[in-house]
Amino acid sequence: LIFGTLYPAYSSYKAVKSKDIKEYVKWMMYWIIFALFTTAETFTDIFLCWFPFYYELKIAFVAWLLSPYTKGSSLLYRKFVHPTLSSKEKEIDDCLVQAKDRSYDALVHFGKRGLNVAATAAVMAASKGQGALSERLRSFSMQDLSTIRGDGAPAPSGPPPPGPGRASGKHGQPKMSRSASESAGSSGRC
Numbered sequence: 001l002i003f004g005t006l007y008p009a010y011s012s013y014k015a016v017k018s019k020d021i022k023e024y025v026k027w028m029m030y031w032i033i034f035a036l037f038t039t040a041e042t043f044t045d046i047f048l049c050w051f052p053f054y055y056e057l058k059i060a061f062v063a064w065l066l067s068p069y070t071k072g073s074s075l076l077y078r079k080f081v082h083p084t085l086s087s088k089e090k091e092i093d094d095c096l097v098q099a100k101d102r103s104y105d106a107l108v109h110f111g112k113r114g115l116n117v118a119a120t121a122a123v124m125a126a127s128k129g130q131g132a133l134s135e136r137l138r139s140f141s142m143q144d145l146s147t148i149r150g151d152g153a154p155a156p157s158g159p160p161p162p163g164p165g166r167a168s169g170k171h172g173q174p175k176m177s178r179s180a181s182e183s184a185g186s187s188g189r190c
Helices: 002-018 021-048 054-066 072-139 142-149 178-189
Strands: none
Touching (some): 002 054, 054 072
16 A cells, blocks of 8 residues: 555656656656556455465566666556557547546436435325324314214304203303312312
8 A cells, every 4th residue: 555556656746746757757657557456356365365475576677667767557558558459549549538528417307216216216105194184183073073062963152051950150150070170270280
């Protein structure tokens, strides 16, 4: 990590800061080779990790790439990478353009499908919620409230008139039974 990425990253920063073109090109070649090495390493780790001194060889290879004496990254870039990329550049660019187009089309397609699924789910949830809401509201109708009171008839709109079975207290107010007055008094204390 230190030799392969942190040191080259700091050296690249210094090259950009100093605007030294020779150093800048040197570190660009290193990063291209290091990117190819990292990609290859992903696959070789699966198959060659059992090989004796495999990890030590990888460290030695990175040190060889970095060494100013061997100039390994410059050598690999000039001998192999640059000629290969130059001869295949048009095909690579065409593949990248096609991949961008396909990925954009796939993103739009899956985005539309995702929005359709979300909209359908929202409509279904709203319709189920609508039915539940109307059922809930229906349960609070006046008819249901009158059955809760227990008299089976619709609730009167005003206070009940004093009748033969009810005793009137002072000022024409009906007398409450003792339990009703106690519950009324206890609710007033809260």
